[in-house]
Amino acid sequence: MAEAHPVGFQWVMEAKRRGAHIIHVDPRFTRTSALADTFVPLRAGSDIAFLGGLINHVLTGGHYFHEYVAAYTNAPMIVGEEFLDTEDLDGLFSGFAEGHYDATTWHYEGSRVNASAGERDHWDELFGPGGPESPSGWEPPAGGPERAGSGGPVYRGTPELDPTLRHPRCVFQILKRHFARYTPEFVERACGVDRHRFRQVAEALVANSGRERTSAFAYAVGWTHHTVGAQYIRAASILQLLLGNIGRPGGGILALRGHASIQGSTDIPTLFDLLPGYIPMPQAHPHLDLDSFVAADSAAKGYWANMRSYLVSLLKAWWGEHAVADNDFCFDRLPRLTGDHGNFHTVMDQIDGKVRGYFVVGENPAVGTANSRQQRMGLASLDWLVVRDLNLIETATFWKDGPEVVDGETGPERIGTEVFFLPAAAHTEKDGTFTNTQRMLQWHHKAVEPVGDQRSDLWFYYHLGVRIRAKLAARQHHRGPRQRRRDRAVLELTWNYPTEGEIAEPSAAAVLREINGVDEAGNALSAYTQLRSDGSTRCGCWIYCGVYAGEVNRAARRRPGQEQSWVAPEWGWAWPANRRLLYNRASADPRGNPWSTHKAYVWWDPERRRWTGHDVPDFDAATPPDHEPGPDAVGPEALRGDEPFVMQSDGRAWLYAPTGMVDGPLPTHYEPQESPLSNPLHRVQRNPARQLYPRPENPYQPSGAEPGSEVFPYVFTTFRLTEHHTAGGMSRWLPHLSELAPAMFVEVSPEVAEQRGLVHGQWATVVTARAAIEARVLVTPRMRPLRLGGTVLHQIGLPWHWGPNGLSTGDAANELIGVALDPNVHIMETKAGTCDILAGRRPRGRQLHRLLADYRRRAGITDLTGTTRVEDTARSEGSGEDEGGEHDER
């Protein structure tokens, strides 16, 4: 966190100054470790084993916050008899077939129907069990993650409960059994964390959680960039819920985002499967009209039941007076999903000739995305490419100086892509908001005018829209009736933003006001609870409703901390409703009293009959703690007065996910796609539901006990430096940053240096099945071999900021990484892989290809390597001899 979020880390230092104990868990000793009270080195890719160990410690030692767990989580819910755990099936949950899970058996006993399962049946009818056509045919059908949206899947029914948490099939008992084997000894074997240090962490965490104290977790992409990334976060959620650290001050799980306003870019998404405010993108076939789209949610409990209001208000914001009840508020104009349209899928479609044009904005995939060669192959297969950036990044120049061109594999004369480079304005050259990880919008003011042709993104998209609309309007008499009907989606968009200055910059404040929303009279709305489904309100993003309440840009508020309460509600504005802490009803006990005076945050005031406190209560302010909804109640009214998790369809936080995750209701340890070790827990080596793309340009390496895995004996993990920004587009061109970290390097331990003859300051070559890159060697004791049972594991660290352009240059670490994805969110595994490392610079041209071919041959790599989903028992017993002892131990 000190490395990649130094500004946010000031608050960790502030907490430390006030006596907080800082624990840093990381494969590498970083600038964060240097400032932490406890540093825990662990094997890259083993965090679920580590977190699972902590969960087991909390459960077996009775350290959980019993009252919180029983009242606010789904611990007492009883799961149906058909459910089978990974502990029953040696690494699989029930319902696994043909590469994906059918979640039907994961449900609570007594629940009626499950939305995503029902829809999946429909999907299979349309496409068959293989799903729609995909670049490899391996992708699980899109019956999964895109279906639910971020509101979470809808649960309907009245589950059976056991408040004593003793029923053998209640979630609590399932959890206990599931994590029972995650002992300190297992953690030592799986993570390389010695049991003594592990106990220190477990005891510190337990001592700092409960009624009087809270602990917070902060993570970044070290937890998410894995084939089980979403389950890492689930594991942390389980632990924090058991300890009662959610919805309470000083608690939580804090996602440190990749760069400024990444939170904003999911709220108002640049993601293919979401509409603003986490409303799922409609699907091509099941969602023929608005009614069928909102049906699953409208009968549910909690605030997602009002999705129709949010969506209709969004459609009204986009199409204004053209969106009316009679035309379903233009719902049919929304694009429809036919499956995974994520980045990797799209790029493979480019290579296969299915995608002709591409906008790349503020991103540098030619060096910044896993398997960069594959990305460049995609770019080279396009008709046209628009790159908007501050500098001439590699993505804009791949056609003349990319690695394939330098190596003579291809050349400008053979790349047909027409590239348009458009210089972008920096954040200092434009007004707008940043939304940080706390969901807080902060306005930034333009300091200087952009120079030359540099323009803001807002300017670009607004004026592009103006020109497209003008062209379309002028051609209407040449268009047929069907085309004209389609054109209306563009021609009738509300596109009338006021502009300012010589370059006609659209007013960012006007856009923020449109996002906030207005009532029928055109006045700014003040809360999302005002949104209506009858078309009388307009709102560009329901969760941002209120940022312009009272016609005041609340994101621009900067009242100093010392002039207001410690929650500081008048610094910026946080969604939803300027709430600084989500689910804060959980900071009070079921009767509405704070769990402790020390940790009081919001509470029920029996005299005023209202929720009150330091923050805006995340609960209907007038619903008393003893409220019992009527049998037919839906939406927020259906929540009991002691159910704090108001966005969940059962009002409770989920320790166990009966639906919604495509790779299991509980996290369990799987090895990364490429690992030198056999899974010490299960027969199933890797996440069986992971998303794979075995293609010629994306070969996988053998893993664990598979023959050939010894060819890539080292674990590598990628990382960022404070000195550079992501793929370098904002830093490698700046002399004052480039001189601070002037060259690509690789961090190795003295032991690895000795093994491979690497010399400090000289060159080394890192090799995977995909690529070989060169880097300067930094031998440092900060990289430390780990002992896992009888094995010693060596890890190497690779910063990923470099590419051939700019002032500070070097090979891109992303060349090395294969594309194997988490199936829930389609994120690649960049944080744990295997490689070999050699002394000296990498070969060039044909010799480089020969080196790679040799490695692939030695490792026996075929197009099936690494694609096994469920290892058969015979082979794992036969080939896993060295693991035998460990299996026997348990």
Next chain:
Amino acid sequence: MSDDALNRLSGPLADPSREAGYPAQHPPRVGFFTDTSVCIGCKACEVACKEWNLLPEDGLELTGMSYDNTGGLGASTWRHVAFVEQRIDPASRARVDLGMPGMGGSTVPEAEESGELRWLMSSDVCKHCTHAACLDVCPTGALFRSEHGTVVVQDEVCNGCGYCVPACPYGVIDVRPSDGGAFKCTLCQDRLGEGLAPACATACPTESIQYGPLEELRQRAQHRLEQLHEQGISEARLYGHEPDDGVGGDGAFFLLLDEPEVYGLPPDPVVTTRDLPTMALCAAGAAVAAAAAVVGCFWGGGR
């Protein structure tokens, strides 16, 4: 008379600005307290300094010295963050510097054997000495004592003679080869006049670099030191805060977690002009003696 002359060059001096001729009601002496125990090595100070003072990039070399690619203070680098990797021997608690990591060591280190790691980070800067030798030796008056008690060099007056460079006991000031001028930290003289804090202190996210009146900073530092000692961090110490040290106390002083040498700081700096009066007296004596000898020679020759 002789007391005054000594006081100008070394020993405790309460008010260097007053001594330099500013009226009694000049602003208080200001400086930096750099608390390295909270430095996260982000180098924001280095960048903020270069941006504000329009300093050029001075080298795109990977040094191999941990994450320090700056190397040291110089004409174009007025803040420098040092990175020191140490292994702490668990038995003796002795610290082993690993400035230049090399090869060797056992292939399978025991966790207990290898001990704990420490990674020290510290942002170095001009010390703005109470007795600044650079200023004393400057023949053009390019270096001057400001009303804030700091030591500032003016490029337009500097003739590039370089006398100041060997005069500095810390090796801070340097001549820029490209234009021949001598440069160093001005404590953002141009910002102080506007009531702003120096760029580096403003950019520091963890308050490792604290700016303020020197007296207040010294108290704050003492308090912080006591706090760390109470927490059992006995190796914490202040550096450059004593008004009776060899330079009469630094305007920019530090809280360190190890010996100064570990950070590349001289353990016992002395203003290089301290002995100037004695040297002048000696030189004068020697001159008189030499003159007498010469005269004596002629005297003798004439006889």
